[in-house]
Amino acid sequence: MSAEDQSAPSEQSIVAYDRGAAIEQSDGFSNPGLPPHRPRQTDLHPAKERRAERQVVAWFLLSMLGSVLAIVAYIAVPIEPGNMGSVRANNLFLGLAIALALLGVGIGGMHWARQLMSSHEVVEERHLSRGSEKSRARAVEIFELGDQESGFSRRTLIRNTLIGAVAIMPLPAIVLFRDLAPAADAVDSIAHTMWTEGERLALDPTGTPIRADDVTIGSAFHVIPESLKDLGHDEGYLDQKALAAVLLMRLPVDRLKEAPGREGWSYDGIVAYSKICTHVGCPVALYEQQTHHLLCPCHQSTFDVTEHAKVVFGPAKRPLPQLPITVDAEGYLIAQRDFTEPIGPSFWERLNHIDPDHVPVSAAETETRA
Amino acid sequence: MTATTARPSLTAKASNYLDERTSMSTLVATLGRKVFPDHWSFMLGEIILYSFVAILLSGTFLTFFFEPSMTEVFYDGSYAPLKGLAMSAAYASALDISFDIRGGLLMRQLHHWSALLFIAAIGLHMLRVFFTGAFRKPREINWVVGFILFILALAEGFTGYSLPDDLLSGNGLAIINGMVKGIPIVGTWISYLLFGGVFPGDDIVPRLFVLHIMLLPALVIAFIGIHLVLMVINKHTQFAGPGKTNDNVVGAPIMPLFAAKAGSFFFIVFGALVAIASTFTILPLWEYGPYDPSPVSAGTQPDWYIGFADGALRLMPGWESEILGWTVSWNILIPIAVLGLFIVLAMVYPFIEQWITGDKREHHIAERPRNNPTRTAIGAAGVWFYAIMWAAASSDLIATHFRLNVFHVTYALQAMLIVGTVIVYWLTKRIAIGLQKKDREILLHGYESGRIVRRPGGEFVEVHQPLDEYEAWKLKAYESYAPVMVRPNAKGKITPATHLRAALTRWFFEDRVSPVTPRELEVAKQHDDH
Amino acid sequence: MIGLVVAGGASVAVGSVASAEPSSAPYAQQLTAEDGELLFRANCASCHGLQAQGTENGPSLIGVGAASVDFQVMTGRMPMAFQGPQAEKRDPQFTQEQTDAMSAYIAALAPGPGVPDDEWLDASQVDDEGIARGGALFRINCAMCHNVAGAGGALTEGKWAPALRDIEPVHVYEAMLTGPQNMPVFNDANISPEEKREIIAYLAYLDENPSVGGFDLGSLGPVSEGLFIWIFGLGGIVAVSVWLTSRPN
Secondary structure, three states: OOOOHOOOOOOOOOOOOOOOOOOOOOOOOOOOOOOOOOHHHHHHHHHHHHHHHHHHHHHHHHHHHHHHHHHHHHHOOOOOOOOOHHHHHHHHHHHHHHHHHHHHHHHHHHHHHHOOOOOEEEEEEEEOOOOOOOHHHHHHHHHHHHHHHHHOOHHHHHHHHHHHHHHOOOOOHHHHHHHHOOOOOOHHHOOOOOOOOOEEEEEEEOEEEEEEOOOOOOOEEEEEHHHHHHHHHHHHHHHHHHOEEEEEEOOOOOHOOOOOOOOOHOOOOEEEEEEEEEEEOEEEEEOOOOOOOOEEOOOOOOOHHHHHHHHEEOOOOOOOOOOOOEOOOEEEEEEOOOOOOOOOOOOOOOOOOOOOOOOOOOOOHHHOOO | OOOOOOOOHHHHHHHHHHHHOOHHHHHHHHHOOOOOOOHHHHHHHHHHHHHHHHHHHHHHHHHHOOOOOOOOOOOOOHHHOOOOOEHHHHHHHHHHHHHHOOOOHHHHHHHHHHHHHHHHHHHHHHHHHHOOOOOOOOOHHHHHHHHHHHHHHHHHHHHHHHHOOOOHHHHHHHHHHHHHHOOOOOHHHHHHHHHHOOOOOOOOHHHHHHHHHHHHHHHHHHHHHHHHHHHHHHHOEEEOOOOOOEEEEEEEHHHHHHHHHHHHHHHHHHHHHHHHHEOOOOOOHHHHHHHOOOOOOOOOOOOOOHHHHHHHHHOOOOOOEEOEEEEEHHHHHHHHHHHHHHHHHHHHHHHHHHHHOOOOOOOOOOOOOOHHHHHEEEEHHHHHHHEEEHHHHOHHOOOOOOOOHHHHHHHHHHHHHHHHHHHHHOOOOOHHHHHHHHHHHHHHOOOOEEEEEOOOHHHHHHEEEOOOOHHHHHOOOOOOOOOOOOOOOOOOOOOOHHHHHHHHHHHHHHOOOOOHHHHHHHHHHHHHHH | OHHHHHHOHHHHHHHHHHHOOOOOOOOOOOOOHHHHHHHHHOOOOOHHOOOOOOEEEEEOOOHHHHHHHHHHHHHOOOOOOOOOOOOOOOOOOOOOOHHHHHHHHHHHHHOOOOOHHHHHHHHHOHHHHHHHHHHHHHHOOOOOHOOOOOOEEOOHHHHHEEEOOOHHHHHHHHHHOOOOOOOOOOOOOOOHHHHHHHHHHHHHHHOOOOOOEEEEEEHHHHHHHHHHHHHHHHHHHHHHHHHHHHOOO
């Protein structure tokens, strides 16, 4: 088809644009024009018109009723503190009444527009989006005048230094963002946790220290450092918890396949691993006590606790860091030291913060590093 | 005031008062009878605008009560199962809005449901514009403006999702923190600055709050303004139909019909959202509890519009390298790169298509998707690609609901993402071409009437019902393109770009179905009459 | 009491079984551990072995305790309907008396956790702060598998954590105590009996109180919300716009 053929010639359609790959169809069909207007029932029958009018009015009246009901609901269905049923009722009745008020106007107005307003189609001519030739010429003229009067393109040194000055101007803004965070080094502050030698493993959230005897086979304990409970929320409780959270499990000793060098990191089948996923940092806490798999609920990375939490499925690459543990004289579980590697998701500088005492889980881990 | 017959009405006096001070009549004269075409798919943009109004109104109500602070408080509100727990002031105030302020829960649910509808309608609106080619000249810039609005809407959604500081939003932020840390060189520092120190810190909620209620809404409103002004300047597209040409708009004038319909539609959308907010729970944040880095909930998912990003993370294999002592997290970088490329390609698609077709004319007729099979196939493949990533974000729920192994679900989705996208492309193109052929048949020989008659010779034939000229026009009126030849340019050279363009036009238009010509129709008529 | 049961032998376990069903005790026909052995041989021994020592098809039941038997049988998970990734909850195949008899038999083989005392199942003894503590414990220890609203969730390789709505308190308690299937064990040192009762009270609170904001869409979180807004929200409004752009008669 060729719709342009239909248009009345105007000043603008002198502009001929490239058709590109479009096929010219000089012998195209001609547009038959608008079909004849079909009157509606309301146009033909005055009774129907009056009925539609009454319906519109009814909807508007319903809307008024809705607004009144909303005020009634606000007062008559109050919230009784602690009564969840009252909150639900308040939400329901208040909301439905407001919805009625809105929908009444909406449906009534729509009915009015569809049934009673003129339904004759109106045709409006389009013009090219570009301005008229006159205004385009005038715009060019104005820019030339501006250039002439200011000497913008003649005085190149002024122009170029101005551009340079404005280009550099945003740089201080970047510097200004530095104090979004404290002066400390970003990497140092996430490279270590509050686990230290002798720190007792304690229950989350009570902070009760855990005895090795209490960790029976098949158990999973959610663990924090004992001294964490003394930290207030304003003193970085959540920040430290986000680094130090640990999952403690006891497996039958014969199920553990301990890597050389890590034999001393567990205690009688009790192992402790960081709870923060090495993928993007969700808490990995879904422990299956028969398969000894740990699953992350966010992206389904799965770790095998029998083999130092190596990855068996999912987008995580590295095993969960292991916390070396032992027991103190009173039989409580304690940390031997901090994690030997940074916990949680990988970051660019991570390898700079791996402790010399770190024991890689497998040869594979060292191979990729080389 | 003298009692003459020419006594002006109050409206007339008010209009005069305004016009003498604002020149309003000029605006009314130019825009008052502007015509808008009528089609249900042209209402999608209105749904976006109206749900945005609902978001603004309910959001303003929420700001009166919400306390964007991570200061520790001990909850003393009326929800028993959280009494006495330490939590941030933000979470506590969100609970108070839900349980202690009449209509507070309604406004919170309205705000959240409207946000979900807002972005869903944006998605559908973009698909409508894409599949009908409504992004073609002169609307390429408006496509980009709309795309920026889409990105801004995602940012608004995510910042809002993070504000209540419940377990779900906190774990969402934990994931963002992990993703940011995966960025080479600067990632660790960006995370550190973003959270004001170690994650989660005390600063992220107030910072996101300022973005959520000030900077981002201001940008959204500004871009909506540009979007609408450009729409008025370009005028709306319309589907081909009798009397409708590339040079006119056929439909309802703003005053009164379109204004009445659009105004009523606003109340309908708003009313439907309030009805949903009063009957369906969204984000029962009291069940999630205050954010704590240790717990997590099964089914931890982002809101639907971030789902494709979460799904991309789930589908990625666990690749990570250690190069020269630095850690490079491919399992994070590749999903980010793929999503970035996907978004950029979609944003610049109008320019790519125009370069390929070389068609510099203005287009105001919305194409039927079948009449541009390659574009439609590209779009369908893109939708599939997006949908699979989106589905992957709920792989665990797919597994539990259909009693499947979540590992197998992941493998299947990985295969569907790569193989499926190609199959969908091919299949869509075949279907579109098939539909074009069917249209051609109908135009040439009429509809199959289902009426069988026996000819004098004993032969049975089905009577074909010819189309009337108005119906026929819809099938006749479309643009057709053909592959271009490689031709030397003005300097007599053939550049690589020319070759590329020729190859791309072959890809786009080689297996086109050429439109019916009047001559063909004439021949077919004679044959049928015979 | 629980400590005694855990540490104690068969007689204590049998005693607590009896006390778990006080209402039926006076007149119900009292089955003994010997009856339990017969029931066990007829219904369980093919997988768990004649002496409950375990076979290729089922684990040893020596030392699992009465609590484990009561949980598995009274939730219908045992006898297993078919071999699958995990046993499913269904209607129990035995009466409480028959189950108690089997529990007594298993408990007599070796000491193990007993059926909890009624005292630890009574949510009414927990005050609001206890419910709040129970909620916090639930989020830390249970929600990662069972979902914060107790809607359940996926585990690896086709296994899943079941939904926890409207579950008998005794079964909640026994599950924590014995760690059925792949669920970890939460012994009394990890979660004390008082804390277990608080968790039960929290779950009871969720069961008793309506979903505040209206229909809860399965408590599945953002996924069901997203599906709802696309299908019913946007779908409905688009349907309306089809109507209102159509030409009336």
